Amino acid sequence: MVTLTINGKTVSVPQGTMLLKAVQKAGVDLPTLCDHEALAPYGACRLCMVTITSPYHALVTACAYPVEEGLVVETHSQEAVRSRRLTLEFLMSRCPQSDVIRKMAESEGLTSSRFGVSSPEQRDELCVLCGLCVRVCRDVIGAAAIDFIGRGKKRKVGAPFQLQSDSCIGCGACAEICPTGAIKIEDRGDKRILHTWNTIVELCACPECGNFFSPEPIAFLKEIVPQSKKSWELCPRCRHQKISHQWLSAQNRGLRWTGRAMA
Amino acid sequence: MKIRTLSEIEKLRDIGLSFLYPQRPRISVGMATCGLAAGAAAVFDALSEEADRLGFDFTPVSTGCIGYCRQEPLVDVRMPDLGRILYAQMTPERARDLMGALSVGELPAEHALASIPEEGSDVSKCSAVSSGLPSIDQLPFYAHQHKIILRNSGLIDPCSIEEYVARGGFDSLGRALLKLSPQDVIDEITQSGLRGRGGAGFPTGKKWNACRHAAPKPRYVICNADEGDPGAYMDRTVLESDPYSIIEGMIIGGYAIGSNKGFVYVRDEYPLAIERIQHGIDRSKEVGLLGDDILGSGFDFSVEIVRGAGAFVCGEETALIASIEGGSGEPRPRPPYPAEKGLWGRPTTINNVKTWASVSAIVAKGAEWYSSIGTKGNAGTVVFSLVGKVANTGLVEVPLGLTLKEMIEGIGNGGLDGKVVKAVQTGGPSGGCLPAGLFHLPIDYESLTQAGSIMGSGGMVVMDEDTCMVDVARYFLNFTMEESCGKCTPCREGTQYMYGILTRIVEGRGTPEDVVLLEEIGNWVKASSLCGLGQTASNPVLSTLRYFRDEYDAHVREKRCPAGVCRALIQLSITPELCNGCGLCKRECPVGAIQGEKKEPHSIDAKLCTRCRTCYDICPQGAVKIVR
Numbered sequence: 036m037v038t039l040t041i042n043g044k045t046v047s048v049p050q051g052t053m054l055l056k057a058v059q060k061a062g063v064d065l066p067t068l069c070d071h072e073a074l075a076p077y078g079a080c081r082l083c084m085v086t087i088t089s090p091y092h093a094l095v096t097a098c099a100y101p102v103e104e105g106l107v108v109e110t111h112s113q114e115a116v117r118s119r120r121l122t123l124e125f126l127m128s129r130c131p132q133s134d135v136i137r138k139m140a141e142s143e144g145l146t147s148s149r150f151g152v153s154s155p156e157q158r159d160e161l162c163v164l165c166g167l168c169v170r171v172c173r174d175v176i177g178a179a180a181i182d183f184i185g186r187g188k189k190r191k192v193g194a195p196f197q198l199q200s201d202s203c204i205g206c207g208a209c210a211e212i213c214p215t216g217a218i219k220i221e222d223r224g225d226k227r228i229l230h231t232w233n234t235i236v237e238l239c240a241c242p243e244c245g246n247f248f249s250p251e252p253i254a255f256l257k258e259i260v261p262q263s264k265k266s267w268e269l270c271p272r273c274r275h276q277k278i279s280h281q282w283l284s285a286q287n288r289g290l291r292w293t294g295r296a297m298a
Numbered sequence: 299m300k301i302r303t304l305s306e307i308e309k310l311r312d313i314g315l316s317f318l319y320p321q322r323p324r325i326s327v328g329m330a331t332c333g334l335a336a337g338a339a340a341v342f343d344a345l346s347e348e349a350d351r352l353g354f355d356f357t358p359v360s361t362g363c364i365g366y367c368r369q370e371p372l373v374d375v376r377m378p379d380l381g382r383i384l385y386a387q388m389t390p391e392r393a394r395d396l397m398g399a400l401s402v403g404e405l406p407a408e409h410a411l412a413s414i415p416e417e418g419s420d421v422s423k424c425s426a427v428s429s430g431l432p433s434i435d436q437l438p439f440y441a442h443q444h445k446i447i448l449r450n451s452g453l454i455d456p457c458s459i460e461e462y463v464a465r466g467g468f469d470s471l472g473r474a475l476l477k478l479s480p481q482d483v484i485d486e487i488t489q490s491g492l493r494g495r496g497g498a499g500f501p502t503g504k505k506w507n508a509c510r511h512a513a514p515k516p517r518y519v520i521c522n523a524d525e526g527d528p529g530a531y532m533d534r535t536v537l538e539s540d541p542y543s544i545i546e547g548m549i550i551g552g553y554a555i556g557s558n559k560g561f562v563y564v565r566d567e568y569p570l571a572i573e574r575i576q577h578g579i580d581r582s583k584e585v586g587l588l589g590d591d592i593l594g595s596g597f598d599f600s601v602e603i604v605r606g607a608g609a610f611v612c613g614e615e616t617a618l619i620a621s622i623e624g625g626s627g628e629p630r631p632r633p634p635y636p637a638e639k640g641l642w643g644r645p646t647t648i649n650n651v652k653t654w655a656s657v658s659a660i661v662a663k664g665a666e667w668y669s670s671i672g673t674k675g676n677a678g679t680v681v682f683s684l685v686g687k688v689a690n691t692g693l694v695e696v697p698l699g700l701t702l703k704e705m706i707e708g709i710g711n712g713g714l715d716g717k718v719v720k721a722v723q724t725g726g727p728s729g730g731c732l733p734a735g736l737f738h739l740p741i742d743y744e745s746l747t748q749a750g751s752i753m754g755s756g757g758m759v760v761m762d763e764d765t766c767m768v769d770v771a772r773y774f775l776n777f778t779m780e781e782s783c784g785k786c787t788p789c790r791e792g793t794q795y796m797y798g799i800l801t802r803i804v805e806g807r808g809t810p811e812d813v814v815l816l817e818e819i820g821n822w823v824k825a826s827s828l829c830g831l832g833q834t835a836s837n838p839v840l841s842t843l844r845y846f847r848d849e850y851d852a853h854v855r856e857k858r859c860p861a862g863v864c865r866a867l868i869q870l871s872i873t874p875e876l877c878n879g880c881g882l883c884k885r886e887c888p889v890g891a892i893q894g895e896k897k898e899p900h901s902i903d904a905k906l907c908t909r910c911r912t913c914y915d916i917c918p919q920g921a922v923k924i925v926r
Contacts, residue, residue, distance in 0.1 A: 077630075077631070079828065080829050081786050081827070084826060094825055096631065096828075100631075122787050129791060183626065183784075185784070186781075187782040187784045187790060187794075188790065190784030227438060
């Protein structure tokens with residue numbers, strides 16, 4: 036365990052933990068957009084700035100800085116607050132419609148940005164380029180269907196050539212993880228439309244109720260987990276019903292249910 | 299021929315010496331990219347053709363950069379028993395004349411820049427020398443220089459391993475592999491005081507030590523040759539002029555940290571550098587100085603070239619590593635540092651071209667020798683490309699601790715065309731502009747950082763009274779804005795906004811509040827960005843705000859550009875007393891803004907004029923004036 040001091044409070048966390056975790060453990064709420072516990076540290080949004088005051092002086096992003104024994108950290112030093120506020124002002128200017136950013140800014144005492152709206156095309160922008168969608172798709176799902184395109188001010192996220200993606204499995208993890216709700220996904224009949232990625236995937240119908248629910252590209256999972264082949268074909272609702280039914284009938288017959296009854 | 303022992307290196311040395319000091323004349327033309335751009339290839343061809351015609355027997359050599367860019371193309375002529383002279387500003391025609399004189403056994407004085415003294419040679423017979431030609435170390439341009447990194451540059455054929463060996467090459471390698479333990483090598487580098495020549499100045503020995511004691515093998519060695527600063531060409535020149543010095547340094551580094559694989563990451567815009575380093579690698583393999591069991595020491599090492607696609611941010615070490623791995627060139631947060639987790643998650647030592655070239659010099663001559671050069675804490679030499687509005691431009695290598703004044707007024711010989719030097723920009727787009735008032739500062743890592751600039755990789759751009767500092771800041775910021783990868787918010791959004799403010803200022807729409815805001819955002823980008831690119835991106839802005847605030851004020855308060863550069867803030871006019879009505883400006887004006895009868899004074903219609911300055915530049919009478 037590593038012991039450090041955050042805003043005067045002593046905290047102990049395991050070796051290798053990032054400072055942000057320790058800060059949260061100390062009960063301090065820092066804004067962050069690009070950090071997620073399922074993903075490696077990234078350090079792109081630059082919101083979780085804190086000052087290390089001892090044994091050396093440094094302004095660092097808490098999400099990407101590993102804890103060290105004896106660190107003394109101030110989360111609301113003048114320089115950290117100033118940096119955070121400017122970052123938020125620029126993010127407000129980039130995404131003027133984002134409620135998430137506005138609320139974060141309000142919690143830092145900001146009601147508006149001095150920088151206006153960065154450009155007219157930017158008016159409806161919600162993406163802060165935190166990269167969570169890119170990373171979850173690549174590092175957790177393993178599909179790597181989307182990535183950054185362009186650099187600097189032209190940077191954005193998309194599928195290759197911004198055309199229909201062959202790699203997208205339509206899982207929707209990107210939309211789920213997006214902190215600002217910038218990714219639009221819609222289920223329409225037997226199709227799942229991933230508007231942001233110009234991609235459409237087919238949905239499979241549940242053999243019980245006939246509702247479309249599962250993206251066709253993930254059907255390969257049936258092969259990976261063969262013992263539950265049938266359970267993959269049912270929609271979650273029918274699956275629950277079936278399991279409950281089987282459990283009840285097992286109870287009625289005085290049998291011990293193994294949980295594998297469906298295979 | 300495979301070299302397995304030190305004595306076999308000696309054989310290579312003998313061959314090399316016979317190449318360097320042949321019995322017949324040896325004529326070397328500086329043919330690095332800089333020389334080629336100045337027309338060296340045509341000079342080389344003219345020399346060969348003329349010699350063929352005259353039946354003159356000589357050894358033609360295309361050597362690397364001789365350094366004195368202002369005097370390119372340069373030709374180094376060595377006549378046995380007669381002397382050795384460096385000829386400057388050659389043209390094919392002059393080359394033919396020169397060859398004519400040489401063929402009758404004469405070293406002519408025309409276009410001779412300096413004599414190059416050689417040990418044991420008698421130059422009394424050379425009329426050019428006896429008529430007062432200075433020797434090369436008497437020229438102010440070369441007098442302050444101390445060449446370690448550039449020790450072979452312009453002297454050897456970069457494609458000849460024999461000549462490299464003849465100049466003491468691979469002595470270091472022999473000593474390191476056969477006489478020293480890896481830890482001894484690291485200690486030697488540590489004691490020498492060598493610091494990273496990429497710009498940050500991290501102690502090289504410390505970096506190697508950390509890498510050696512990180513996770514077990516495999517470990518990797520990388521040479522960072524992704525140079526991309528505007529106005530900088532040090533790394534390219536070293537690669538083009540002396541590739542073996544880098545290869546040797548990398549083998550020693552690999553031995554020291556316990557790595558068997560090295561990569562040279564070089565941008566694809568440097569085709570000649572790639573060609574020469576590839577040739578160096580192939581030839582080293584051929585003679586057994588790369589590959590398995592080098593010099594019978596049991597140590598294996600190989601080097602591979604990785605060509606970068608020209609993103610400036612790939613010069614940042616973590617982005618460079620991502621690029622080698624096949625990802626897009628984006629930095630990641632440090633720690634962990636590459637010494638701990640670098641290429642493919644393995645311990646990696648990454649150093650600049652000039653650092654590797656220094657290593658191969660240090661191990662041969664020892665730490666004590668190297669640390670005696672330069673100043674305490676800033677040992678050794680550093681290479682600069684001295685460019686801009688300075689009389690002597692060129693590639694120079696000086697001991698650390700030399701003052702900016704000695705650099706600009708001594709080596710550079712002051713402003714171009716006698717103009718007054720106003721500032722110097724070190725470190726390229728990551729550096730800052732230092733005013734003439736600070737030219738007493740020594741060139742070392744700490745002094746430059748304290749003054750608001752950085753040492754950087756070696757760009758040194760001189761500016762004179764005709765340079766607008768706001769315009770310069772805008773130029774460099776535009777560069778970093780375009781090259782920002784866009785990963786982190788401050789660098790991506792901040793540089794764009796600052797560029798917008800600077801554009802407003804140079805267009806005469808800036809306000810005093812803009813200047814205050816510029817400083818605030820600049821400090822934020824510097825403090826909060828993820829990597830070195832963003833952390834230094836505002837240096838040109840912050841340093842000009844610090845030292846040339848009056849120029850910003852003139853732009854925003856008086857709507858005036860004191861240097862007469864910013865188009866929106868100047869007017870062009872013709873002085874009637876000076877104009878002789880030649881009509882040149884009228885013909886050349888792209889918008890037809892100039893009227894006037896022949897032989898009568900002309901005038902400029904301010905409404906039509908776009909202030910392109912064509913008339914100002916071409917007027918033979920100097921009658922066009924910039925009204926500031």
